[in-house]
Amino acid sequence: MEHVRVSFSRDDNIDAPILIEGLPGIGHVGKLVADHLIHELQGEKIGEISSLHFPPQVIVDEQGVTHLVNNELYRSEKDGRTVLFLVGDFQSNSAEGHYILAERYLDIAEDLGVRRIYALGGYGVGHLVESPRVLCAVNMEHLRPEVEAAGGSFENAGGGGMIVGASGLLLGLGEARGIEGVCLMGETSGYIVDPKSADSLLAVLSRLMGIEVDHTSLQQRAADMEQMIANIQEAEEARGREELSYIG
Amino acid sequence: MEHVRVSFSRDDNIDAPILIEGLPGIGHVGKLVADHLIHELQGEKIGEISSLHFPPQVIVDEQGVTHLVNNELYRSEKDGRTVLFLVGDFQSNSAEGHYILAERYLDIAEDLGVRRIYALGGYGVGHLVESPRVLCAVNMEHLRPEVEAAGGSFENAGGGGMIVGASGLLLGLGEARGIEGVCLMGETSGYIVDPKSADSLLAVLSRLMGIEVDHTSLQQRAADMEQMIANIQEAEEARGREELSYIG
């Protein structure tokens, strides 16, 4: 078996200047944004990527039908421009696999005309965040002003930070190929799936891409999550009062 | 050394539409059923598969003779049809190895004319089960009615379940080759080798294959196991009463 297997379900000529990567990561922030955008921009699945560097398993869907663990490519048209998406449920389960997969993703990107990659993710801070910033990194210095103008923050720079996995390698290996890379990371606690952070990230990404996207469903999920957290906190406070009343 | 080495002990032309996989797993349910069927259908060993993805060891038999760790292929004839079996004592000891071995199993299956695979296993639930269901998954949606008609259940579908290892990959990778795959998993505690669950699984599999197989030896093992569990429970209750009598 080859290390990575790519199968395209359509082979018409694609020229897509932009690729958005939203693979799983901290708070599933990147995945939430990418999945939301695919839905809003009516993305169409055009390819599947399987690999022996993914976990050796299948997923069983609601019909009881199995699906090999894979990553997927979607494309959508917006204002005459083609946008590609790289999404899925897993990243590599080995260090070498991360490199091998990232190079393959870049091969695909080059083949399809990609000139810029937006790598989406979360930035774990270990506590709940009221107004999540969107922390950023770029793989070429000239990209920074544009990202700042769109509301992205570079306050995380300079602390010797690392970006691990697909997002990091798409920027790092993409630079050698002349593909621009912008990594957007929504601040998030790291403890929960975080649609609120995803909502902030989406705002910056929309401005960068010059498109308008409906946020409603993401904001609804964020509101639901806020409510759930509030309920848990209230329940804990109630229990605290109860315990105190036993003492008092 | 190649990753996987296959040696056939007979090379007459085989056309076997069905392959039954019963490699080790939860409760050894799949292995119990496959070994039972090989015995009942007078299966004959036709091949051995060794691999550097198996543990690096030999097994010493009762004569003190060593045997390289391997998986084995058996075949049997039943009502004019040839059935293949894939059995053994080990699965891969690495994630990549699982993929490499599964692709090779499928190569063999294709060579020998296999058009459907029954992948047998256990479904661990963490407690003893009075009447074990046979939970199922298929790799093509059209297979489901047939499996349900034979008594297989799809109640596990929809929970985001995974099937890990050889059983999962034979379905997932087999689908791309157009080989039908049905995974049958006998409910089992996961704590014991479980012939009772195997007996339930055998009933569903027999109906699916349209064959009749003697269950006696499997049911005898199940009865022995039930008796053993009853003895343990009785002993524990006796000890419980004794401890109470110290107090009372």
Next chain:
Amino acid sequence: MEHVRVSFSRDDNIDAPILIEGLPGIGHVGKLVADHLIHELQGEKIGEISSLHFPPQVIVDEQGVTHLVNNELYRSEKDGRTVLFLVGDFQSNSAEGHYILAERYLDIAEDLGVRRIYALGGYGVGHLVESPRVLCAVNMEHLRPEVEAAGGSFENAGGGGMIVGASGLLLGLGEARGIEGVCLMGETSGYIVDPKSADSLLAVLSRLMGIEVDHTSLQQRAADMEQMIANIQEAEEARGREELSYIG
């Protein structure tokens, strides 16, 4: 870098029917016997084997000179017969590496005319052993009577035992090449380097090979080890009495 690199320091034609493997293992029993035999039979180093499956390090000798971690081939002449030895300080540090190295050892063995391999090791029993047996396994059934006649025991057979690593694979993979394999395992606690067990093993091996070897240095090491253990036990008993005297 190739997976395994073999360099021969002499290239005259060698025809050696017997290979003795004494790589590190339980109680270093096999290594002690092989090193003793190389010394007694005035073995000469003829080759070195390095591999990226060994630990990535060098050993610093007494002169401060580094030596790449490797395994070594020795040869000696005894009564007109050539005997090969495979010794060293390490085995593979991965499962795949064990297979790759064992196949390469067998390539070398075939090239040099080897028709029988004696794989030496320890058999850990978890307690000190007064009269260590030499427990055995063979890779072809016809070898057993000869091994029993030489004093080897097969009492360990039948318990579903495994032989892991180079010793096991030389027998398991050697069988497919038609090379006879005899594994001799000296009973040992597993807690100490065990020259006494090695002494027992050497007796069986000498009879199998029909040679006479001086045991003196091995027996001296065994006596020293016995004395050391006796001293430790005495010291512990003395401490025990002392502690009791505090109480009494």
Next chain:
Amino acid sequence: MEHVRVSFSRDDNIDAPILIEGLPGIGHVGKLVADHLIHELQGEKIGEISSLHFPPQVIVDEQGVTHLVNNELYRSEKDGRTVLFLVGDFQSNSAEGHYILAERYLDIAEDLGVRRIYALGGYGVGHLVESPRVLCAVNMEHLRPEVEAAGGSFENAGGGGMIVGASGLLLGLGEARGIEGVCLMGETSGYIVDPKSADSLLAVLSRLMGIEVDHTSLQQRAADMEQMIANIQEAEEARGREELSYIG
């Protein structure tokens, strides 16, 4: 992706008899010395080495720009001689990777005319060291007198010591290519980044290379570190006295 990727930023003919390796290790001693020398000798970066055996990540610099994890080659001219440096932030994250990278480093060294390698590192002793010795190993016996004359110690030899990773393999694998290798290890506690140990190492290395290098910045860092340690010790003693005063 190839295992190791080397890109040279200049391709003029280089003939550099000496390579200094200062990759990360115990106390970062080797790295401190190599980085200091590059600075003092006005080294110029001539190449980058990336590898799928490095961690799968990018580093974010103070500008928010990402850089693929890599090792770097520098060169400098001193008294008409060219010196190469191999430095970076990571070593391999697998055993096999260490071998693969070391062979590649040696390929580069051979291409650029290297005839001697100085591998720099720390020698962890588990406690603070007043006057750190520079413990040494060589890959050819004739190198020892020269190293001793320069103040290097071989008191560590003979204890069955190991040198792990790039430093060890450059000597071990270099020897087979006829490249002289000298490993210099500054004694260090192993608990802190240790510029004092680096200062000792630099003294020996300078004498070996017959060059004079300004130590000021390294000695300043060492003095700062000493002061920091003294402050911590004082604070601990003060706390000790305070705790005692509670009791007294």
